[in-house]
Amino acid sequence: MNNYSIVTKDLTKRFGSFTATDAITFEVGQGEIFGFLGANGAGKTTAMRMLCGLLKPSSGEAKVAGYDIYTQTEQIKKRIGYMSQKFSLYEDLTVKENIRFYGGIYGLSNQQIKEKTHALLDRLQLEKEARQLVSSLPLGWKQKLSFSIALLHDPSIVFLDEPTGGVDPITRRQFWDLIYESADKGVTIFVTTHYMDEAEYCNRISIMVDGKIKALDTPAGLKKQFNAESMNDVFLQLARAKS
Amino acid sequence: MQQFFVFVRKECYHIFRDKRTLLILFGMPLVLIILFGFAITNEIHHAQIAVLDQSRDSYSQRLVRKMTASRYFEVNRYLSSYKEIGPAFRQGDVKLVVVIPGRFAHSFEHEKVAAVQLLTDASDPNTATTLINYANAMIIQYQQELTGEIKLPLTIRSEIQMVYNPSLKGVFLFVPGVMTLILMLVSAMMTSITITREKELGTMEILLVSPLKPVMIIAGKVVPYIVLSFIISLIILAMGTWVFAMPVKGSLLLLLLECILFGLTALSLGILISSMTNSQQTAMMISLMGLMLPTVLLSGFVFPLESMPKPLQVVANVLPAKWFNIILKDVMLKGAGLRQVWMPTAILCGMTVFFLAVSIRKFKIRLS
Structure with a gap:
């Protein structure tokens, strides 16, 4: 069990009489890219928020990075990175100030922040823009920056909540190169997405319908299982079965 | 502690890079004081x-x-x-x-x-x-x-003396009033807006996922405004004394401490507002309609409280502004010490604790 970074068992969240996530059970291995798919309102975000410690589950168990999500949220918070669907940098701060701020709140030392800033700007080729306000950057760059900042404190897991919304396919591809790079270094990637082409990039994917996980396998495995040409077909079959 | 300083520094960037904020923070007090001091007056000349x-x-x-x-x-x-x-x-x-x-x-x-x-x-x-x-x-x-001095059989002569404000200057009424208004505006409205802005932008989520404690997030956001509201009270006091010759008869230290106390009361109100809503617009509307308007109308600074109908007088008691106004007038004009203003002071302390307690209950550590 030790090489799993996320383990959940019957994880459930109810809001009043509405069950947002219904007894979901899955494991994510260390360094795996785990795609979390589902239509709007299927319960993806709720599940992710529980794993990040933003929401208390109603019942069930889960461990993130080996820590219990009920009692050890403080330890979990130090080991996870998070990038939300809303753009999560401060527009009125410069690139450098954003990096400094997020490094600072994760408790990195000045020396570490300096080194990491340098490395990050170098990797994203943003040295020239380091002193510009983030608001002046194009969306795709902002998102890459946002992702890199989520990785600043070397988390063992990053949660990406629809990270590539509104971005053109080329930038999306570049964004995924960054994701692969991190996964190669052993960082677990937990990503929700709408885009079926992105689903193909994941090692394994789960598809949620009405709060339940209806399918969980590698993209190839799923296509075989549902006898479908593409992930899109798989998704449509599941979504239609519902209605 | 380092986390806290990083946070405060970020907050200062927000404040000093936003022209609108700066205008409200420093332009507003000046304009209001000048307006009330020179232009709007209930004295009649010529x-x-x-x-x-x-x-x-x-x-x-x-x-x-x-x-x-x-x-x-x-x-x-x-x-x-x-x-x-x-x-x-x-x-x-x-x-x-x-x-x-x-x-x-x-x-x-x-x-x-x-x-x-x-x-x-x-x-x-x-x-x-x-x-x-x-x-x-x-x-x-x-x-x-x-x-001349004709002796009438019986006369009652009333000797009138206007105590505390012998020349009946309207400014003496307006300086405390404007101070109350501005501190309310800066502390309550600005904090509620700055907190809801983080919620609206989605950065609040990122902060809550980080190891920062929620209390630290709120404190980090509020501390710069405490400092600012204190500086603004100093500016208003300075203008009151030097431009309008408003006396400070009581202890200056007490006066400043009371300013800080009222600043805190207003901040806790701001935090409370931000815990009720997720949008900057709503926060601003609540602050303006729910706080500014009653502050102007019911704190006794424009209209005398004594002549209001009973229900309104009762409502006025709930307003921190009314009590702060009393404190300011007593300390500045009458030279009152803590012994005379202990009651309004205690009321303000009580209100602050109450607002903070309610907001802590409402502020969900886990955003649900």
Whole structure:
């Protein structure tokens, strides 16, 4: 069990009489890219928020990075990175100030922040823009920056909540190169997405319908299982079965 | 601790890079003080009057001279008949008409009774009353000058002394009022907006996922505003004393501590507002309608509380502004010490604790 970074068992969240996530059970291995798919309102975000410690589950168990999500949220918070669907940098701060701020709140030392800033700007080729306000950057760059900042404190897991919304396919591809790079270094990637082409990039994917996980396998495995040409077909079959 | 400083520094970037915020923070107090100090005042100078003098004798002329010798009245025109009074008012400049009937001196000398009629434009009742009072006072004075010290069989003489504000300066009322208003605006509205902004932008989520404790997030956001509101109180106090010669009779230290206390009360209100809503717009509307308006209307700074209907007076008790206003006036004008203002101080402390307790309950550590 030790090489799993996320383990959940019957994880459930109810809001009043509405069950947002219904007894979901899955494991994510260390360094795996785990795609979390589902239509709007299927319960993806709720599940992710529980794993990040933003929401208390109603019942069930889960461990993130080996820590219990009920009692050890403080330890979990130090080991996870998070990038939300809303753009999560401060527009009125410069690139450098954003990096400094997020490094600072994760408790990195000045020396570490300096080194990491340098490395990050170098990797994203943003040295020239380091002193510009983030608001002046194009969306795709902002998102890459946002992702890199989520990785600043070397988390063992990053949660990406629809990270590539509104971005053109080329930038999306570049964004995924960054994701692969991190996964190669052993960082677990937990990503929700709408885009079926992105689903193909994941090692394994789960598809949620009405709060339940209806399918969980590698993209190839799923296509075989549902006898479908593409992930899109798989998704449509599941979504239609519902209605 | 380092996390905290990083946070405060970020907050300062937000404040100093946003021109709108800066304008509200520093432009507003200046404009309000200047407006209330110089332009908006309930004192009356150079009110335009019209005179219908049907006697034209030395007594009536002396009366008119007496009235215009003060800086309160200025003769706008002389009328020649009653018919002209209506048009004179309607033209708008004339606020008061003094009618002196014929044979004024004669009646005074021989009948011992002389009448003067005062007509005033009461479309603005406050001004009308004030003008009548001024005019009455002058007529009585004039009468005393004429009669000298005639011993009347029985007289009650009222000796009037205006304590704490002998020259009845309106500014003395407005400086505390503006201070209350500005501290409320800066502390409550700005904090509620800055917190809801993080929620709206989605950065609040990122902060909550980080190891920062929620209390630290709120403190980090609020501390810069505590400092700012303190600086602003200093600016207002300085303007009050140097520009408007408003005295600080009580202890300056006590006054500043009370300013900080009220700043905290307003901040806790701001935090409370931000825990109720997720949108900057709503936060701003709640602050403006729910806080600013009652502060202006019910804190006793524009309209006297004593003359309000009972239910409104009860509502005013709930407003921190009312109590802070009392403290400010007592300490600045009456030289009161903590012993005299302990009650409003205790009320403000209580309110602060209450607001914070409610917001902590409402502020969900896990955003659900």
